[in-house]
Amino acid sequence: MPRPLRTASTSSPTGRFWLAAGIAAALALGAAGAPASDVRSAPMLANTCAGCHGTDGASAGDYMPTIGGLAKGYLFEVMSDYKTGLRPSTIMGRIMRGYSDQEIWAIADFYASRPWVSTDRIGEAAAVHVGEQIHEQQCATCHEDGGRAQDDDSPRLAGQWSEYTLYALENCREQGKRCSPRKMGLRVMDLSDEELTSLADYYESQK
Amino acid sequence: MTDLTRRRFLSASAALAAAGLGLPMIGRAAPKARVVVVGGGYAGAIAAKYLQRTAPEIRVTLIEKSPYYVSCPLSNEVLSGERDLDSLTFDYRGLTRRGINVMQDEIVEVDPAQHFVRGAGGNRYNYDRLVIAPGVDYRWDAIDGMTEAAAEVVPHAWKAGPQTELLRRQLEAMDDGGVFIIVAPPNPFRCPPGPYERAAQVAHYFKVHKPKSKILLLDAKDAFSKQALFQAGWKAHYGDMIEWVPGAAGGIVEGIDPDSRTLIGQVDDYPGDVVNLIPHQRAGKLAQVAGLADDSGWCPVDPRSFESTIHPDIHVIGDACIAGAMPKSGYAANSQGKVCAAAIAAALNGDPLPAPSYVNTCYSLIAPDHGISVAGVYELNDGAIVGVPDSGGVSPADADARTRAIEAKFARSWFSNITADMFT
Numbered sequence: 001m002p003r004p005l006r007t008a009s010t011s012s013p014t015g016r017f018w019l020a021a022g023i024a025a026a027l028a029l030g031a032a033g034a035p036a037s038d039v040r041s042a043p044m045l046a047n048t049c050a051g052c053h054g055t056d057g058a059s060a061g062d063y064m065p066t067i068g069g070l071a072k073g074y075l076f077e078v079m080s081d082y083k084t085g086l087r088p089s090t091i092m093g094r095i096m097r098g099y100s101d102q103e104i105w106a107i108a109d110f111y112a113s114r115p116w117v118s119t120d121r122i123g124e125a126a127a128v129h130v131g132e133q134i135h136e137q138q139c140a141t142c143h144e145d146g147g148r149a150q151d152d153d154s155p156r157l158a159g160q161w162s163e164y165t166l167y168a169l170e171n172c173r174e175q176g177k178r179c180s181p182r183k184m185g186l187r188v189m190d191l192s193d194e195e196l197t198s199l200a201d202y203y204e205s206q207k
Numbered sequence: 208m209t210d211l212t213r214r215r216f217l218s219a220s221a222a223l224a225a226a227g228l229g230l231p232m233i234g235r236a237a238p239k240a241r242v243v244v245v246g247g248g249y250a251g252a253i254a255a256k257y258l259q260r261t262a263p264e265i266r267v268t269l270i271e272k273s274p275y276y277v278s279c280p281l282s283n284e285v286l287s288g289e290r291d292l293d294s295l296t297f298d299y300r301g302l303t304r305r306g307i308n309v310m311q312d313e314i315v316e317v318d319p320a321q322h323f324v325r326g327a328g329g330n331r332y333n334y335d336r337l338v339i340a341p342g343v344d345y346r347w348d349a350i351d352g353m354t355e356a357a358a359e360v361v362p363h364a365w366k367a368g369p370q371t372e373l374l375r376r377q378l379e380a381m382d383d384g385g386v387f388i389i390v391a392p393p394n395p396f397r398c399p400p401g402p403y404e405r406a407a408q409v410a411h412y413f414k415v416h417k418p419k420s421k422i423l424l425l426d427a428k429d430a431f432s433k434q435a436l437f438q439a440g441w442k443a444h445y446g447d448m449i450e451w452v453p454g455a456a457g458g459i460v461e462g463i464d465p466d467s468r469t470l471i472g473q474v475d476d477y478p479g480d481v482v483n484l485i486p487h488q489r490a491g492k493l494a495q496v497a498g499l500a501d502d503s504g505w506c507p508v509d510p511r512s513f514e515s516t517i518h519p520d521i522h523v524i525g526d527a528c529i530a531g532a533m534p535k536s537g538y539a540a541n542s543q544g545k546v547c548a549a550a551i552a553a554a555l556n557g558d559p560l561p562a563p564s565y566v567n568t569c570y571s572l573i574a575p576d577h578g579i580s581v582a583g584v585y586e587l588n589d590g591a592i593v594g595v596p597d598s599g600g601v602s603p604a605d606a607d608a609r610t611r612a613i614e615a616k617f618a619r620s621w622f623s624n625i626t627a628d629m630f631t
């Protein structure tokens with residue numbers, strides 16, 4: 001199995017993205033020559049995740065994140081970071097170590113092409129008020145449009161389960177300056193439990 | 208599926224039909240290929256859904272003897288009083304809405320030569336491909352004195368439903384200071400961590416309501432799944448309440464006197480106040496009736512397709528099949544159902560069988576805020592299902608309380624997602 005691809009030269013988000021694109025191209029070439037049945041297809045690989053993340057990555061459980069509809073580059077990066085241990089996890093590291101980088105790219109492609117499905121819970125104005133204010137002051141420059149915007153570096157937050165977002169924010173706070181990106185870690189570090197909870201509720205309310 | 212393969216499939220079946228009936232093809236709708244799935248549990252429900260999703264041109268019929276499904280996963284929490292059976296009960300309307308024919312019937316006969324199965328009332332279902340997912344059956348003859356009737360006195364509670372409620376009532380009626388005995392079966396059996404999670408869940412109930420009571424785990428084996436994590440968790444939450452007796456130390460049970468609830472071990476006899484005897488197991492009865500099991504009692508299959516190596520065009524998935532390194536779990540059954548569905552769609556289309564990918568995860572709850580897990584990612588290697596090197600494994604032994612608590616949350620969300628994957 002190919003070794004993890006994280007090296008100094010590829011540690012910038014864009015660098016990683018181009019590297020991923022290169023893998024995709026290599027994969028396409030490789031697949032053309034090999035018998036189809038030796039390469040595990042994207043749906044074959046990705047459908048195994050649905051037992052935890054829901055059919056097509058639309059989660060029905062409040063602590064498990066919805067992953068269907070996130071950007072391809074982001075998904076690839078996150079899964080690679082779980083694999084190398086760069087991103088803390090309870091279980092994703094153990095799972096991602098079972099896949100080659102080419103396979104991770106195929107899985108990312110699969111989930112990126114699924115529709116995003118926001119949770120169906122309604123927001124409570126009182127609960128999200130503080131979160132909205134913090135968001136506008138400290139987070140909106142990167143997480144635009146109420147967290148609806150996403151790209152290959154950062155995920156959509158709007159409509160995600162608040163329980164999961166809170167778990168992610170607590171991890172970031174615990175890592176402090178080591179949380180990626182550092183600018184976010186520096187801000188999240190100083191937030192209280194109540195503030196994090198309200199932020200998580202705010203993002204979930206933005207469908 | 209691409210348009211090209213769909214067209215190929217339709218014209219192939221139309222040509223077949225025309226050949227068989229000697230009729231001109233023009234003006235006749237091509238008959239759809241028929242796949243019949245028997246058993247609507249963790250394996251069968253998923254095979255039916257994913258087949259219908261990937262290949263809508265196939266007619267999928269799911270036959271299940273019960274109008275609703277009660278999940279074994281999380282049913283140990285019914286024993287602790289943390290939840291009720293309703294929260295584990297599902298119906299099949301989500302699958303009918305997807306266009307799957309769901310029939311309530313019990314299949315009693317399989318005719319591999321003529322390609323049909325028959326229900327208890329005489330209904331006949333023809334198939335091009337058959338999927339059998341009947342779960343497990345018990346070997347009542349393995350323990351002297353144990354019978355199906357005795358299970359009304361010493362419940363197994365290894366299929367969730369009335370048996371689970373019976374065991375819960377017995378635990379509620381037991382006096383404080385009583386002895387609860389769990390008899391754990393030899394490998395292979397459904398849910399390797401299940402008996403040990405059960406011990407913890409019952410201890411959780413005793414701790415609050417009957418703190419002087421004891422739990423004795425008589426095991427046919429000398430080691431078990433997630434053993435170190437369980438033993439550390441038992442100790443941390445319940446002190447010395449749970450005592451595990453491995454096979455080598457006298458844990459092997461050879462007989463039972465159900466009326467006195469006394470277990471007859473190789474060395475000692477063990478009288479209990481409440482006894483939960485989990486019988487030795489084999490593939491579900493239908494698999495035995497259909498001659499799909501080998502001497503081991505389980506069904507040999509080609510792991511790429513889960514097609515029986517005994518009867519062609521019949522696939523066996525879930526607990527009933529022999530699946531290499533994969534344990535008999537709900538997650539494994541889910542994963543196998545998807546591999547099987549992809550293989551059947553390919554086979555009916557005349558495409559090469561796809562390369563398979565399999566995953567397993569089992570969460571266990573030691574206390575409401577203490578979850579542990581085991582995960583495995585598998586691949587096909589030299590015709591066998593093996594774990595991918597360096598992947599998978601169990602929760603770390605030194606995890607902090609926050610991690611244990613969040614794993615318990617993930618366990619419950621896992622349940623929401625895997626059941627939504629099956630039933631919506």
Ligand SMILES: Cc1cc2nc3c(=O)[nH]c(=O)nc-3n(C[C@H](O)[C@H](O)[C@H](O)COP(=O)(O)OP(=O)(O)OC[C@H]3O[C@@H](n4cnc5c(N)ncnc54)[C@H](O)[C@@H]3O)c2cc1C
Binds near residue numbers: 246247398536537568
């Ligand atoms: C206490 C306990 C806890 C568990 N916890 C977990 C867990 O946390 N995680 C996990 O992954 N797994 C867990 N499991 C294991 C899991 O329940 C099984 O592995 C899973 O149910 C296997 O799925 P299956 O489809 O093979 O069988 P089943 O789910 O048993 O489904 C078989 C279905 O077939 C039907 N059927 C049988 N014969 C016929 C017939 N002749 N005609 C029509 N219908 C028929 C039955 O009614 C049933 O609905 C647990 C098991 C137990 C007992």
